[in-house]
Amino acid sequence: MIDHGADQTADHATGKAEAGTGTETGLPAMRKSVFGQLELDVRLLGMVGAFILIALAFNFFTDGRFVTPRNIFNLTVQTVSVAIMATGMVFVIVTRHIDLSVGAVLAIASAMGAMMQARWLPQIVGLDYGNPMIAPLAILTCLAIGTLIGAFNGWLIGYQGIPAFIVTLGGLLIWRYVGWYVTDGQTIAPLDTTYLVLGGAEGTLGATLSWGVGLLASAFAIYAIWNARQARKTHGFPTKPLWAEMTLGGISVAVILGYIATLNAYDIPTGKLRRMFEARGEVLPDGYTEAYGLPISVIVLIVVAIAMTMLAKKTRLGKYIFATGGNPDAAELSGINTKLLTVKIFALMGFLCGLSAVIASARLASHANDIGTLDELRVIAAAVIGGTALSGGIGTIHGAILGALIMQSLQSGMAMVGVDAPLQNIVVGSVLVFAVWIDIQYRKKLGIKV
Template sequence: MTTADQAKTQDSGAGAGKSAFSRLELDMRLMGMVGAFVLIALTFNFFTDGRFITPRNVFNLTVQTISVAIMATGMVFVIVTRHIDLSVGAILAISSAIGAMVQARWLPQVVGLDYGNPMIAPLAVLACLAVGTLIGAFNGWLVGYQGIPAFIVTLGGLLVWRYVGWYVTDGQTIAPLDQNYRILGGADGTLGVTLSWVVGALASAGAVWAIWNARQSRKRHQFPTKPLWAEFTLAGLAIAVIMGYVATLNAYDMPTGKLRRIFEARGEVLPEGFTQGYGLPISVIVLAVVAIAMTVLAKKTRLGKYIFATGGNPDAAELSGINTKLLTVKVFALMGFLCGLSAVIASARLQSHANDIGTLDELRVIAAAVIGGTALSGGIGTIHGAILGALIMQSLQSGMAMVGVDAPLQNIVVGSVLVLAVWIDIQYRKRLGIRA
């Protein structure tokens, strides 16, 4: 039998006795999360008289989700290895404090760099990343080599690092931040309409390539493949979601006052009736790069395989030769790096460093990872699930704020949703015979 004949047999055999929907082989847990998100959006859209699903709110929801979503991708690895990190909000705060002091105080006053110098923003970003990575590695060393439970180490870090940041800034709000630094936050840094369409087209092409590459890989290993119509359907859905998202953000026009300031900065006059869409925020591109990198790390690298092997059975992993102590340092250092990156995104969005930045983010990050399907018992978790979990969390909070729900009740709802999500996940894994 030729390879082509084998492929045809695989295609036909894979679909025998299955319904059209089942042939798509969708992750039903992921589909349940998508359904929950759609239900949340439609519900809040109804109670806000159509204000929830608008280009403006989708844009705001996007930029508000980024920093938590970035940290949630790292929390997946931490929880997969059967640890927890309660200090992520505090690490974000100290990283933001150092980054803000670098650009607003130390470089201008000590080094003598003028405000707006192109070197200030890169140095501030590097400072945030370095501080976060070092603190994360220190946490990992205490957990891995000193044997202190991660809960205790990071609980102490939750109290320590935020107030170290408070002393660094003398308890002051640090502003204004560098104008080049602020483009990483959202509204001050977008791609514009044309470039957003280009990025959307490239992302769509990438999604199609990934689907096709996965199909070819299954054929090479003589695994059953989906029918071609199913592959085309999935590709079409991916393109529709990506381009629909880009179209929504492109439809959000900049305020006239902001456009006028932009034209005045160029020495021009705003033409009568001129409009311009925001397009994709640069922070979305940052999240996309992080998501791709973390997914590749999880699925295609030795480190990723070691992380999931250790989470599945730490004793067996150690007996097989994996240095679980060093692995713990690497996982927490990566978590710290992502906290530093989130500090850049969060402070750039707020255009200042405030002492309460990142407050309760540790709970939001853990909730996003768990809602996204990361098992607290270790060994199971996905990057895309954590990002979707972060989006669901932010949608709940934003929607309740728009409806006028009091802050205490918002926290009650979010806490209840977290417990409910874990219960649903446990029941789902029991049905599939997976260790919970």
């Protein structure tokens, strides 16, 4: 992060002295003062700018089909599973490790959860399809499998001293094909209808509830800005000008409510509405429309993002994670149990893989053997593009989520344009290398050792 605090006072004084003179040096000084007072994150601004450019470019090449309510809805739903795992990958990379097995862990967790619903619970336990216990048991199975595999990986890395690269590279091969044997190589369907609600298209809030969530999120954003300001005052730190706080609050509210308005502009197709009414024994009224609204899977992502951010900033575990990533030897000498910490981090990563397995299989309404393929690339790329340093010690949750959105935008846009899959992967790999290069140059410019 760039520290603008020392420059703020000087810039403000320069601006006052030169504002009335009309000199060429006065205007740049005032501009610098404005950005200094807003304390904008240069890296975050760069990612937002990149996302906007990608969206505008693909919107042009698709004749306006990319920036539409329908595509934004689909783009959001497709991003969720990778974004959830990317939040966990931040902690893994911050502590100078890597996890190449996330896609395979997602696959085995999805396989076990699907078999619970379609085979084991109905045939062995006798729970018929539609039983209210099926979905919770399947979800718990996915979470438990992911957590156990993650903890096992962490134990091998932390206590047995095997490099994370080797452990998770082996896991990439092992767990996906264990899942293949569990399902006998078959696609498993149908999945429980309650379970499918977590996938996105089958589980949305509708227009009214979505507006309610949007207003609550807006109020929370304003409260978070105000609370941060009060905390800085309490501890004697300099604060931003009130206009700067109001500007950031206004931007936050505009983005949240604009997103909700966009989702509410996407109506459920008439044929699907008719089937929904017929299932309830009703007839669809003429001219009746209904919006999809906010997907439940996005709410899950928001909850995960808040929880992981709080874990990183407000808990002892989070402080230990970043301290260990910054200097592992010093962290161990200071009394941090780095071996147990490694187990906890990889167990958390596994838990998030299990949660992503629920979201991904529910979105596809089945378990397929190729589920999660190349997700390890997308997850690592999302974290790195989001500003997580491969050298350890630096990373943000919101950056990883934005990185996942950028990655999914690239893939979705290329698919809409008609780019074939091999070239899509070439572009994604190139973007990952370029993002790391940009990160290295950025840190060199700030004088940070890389």
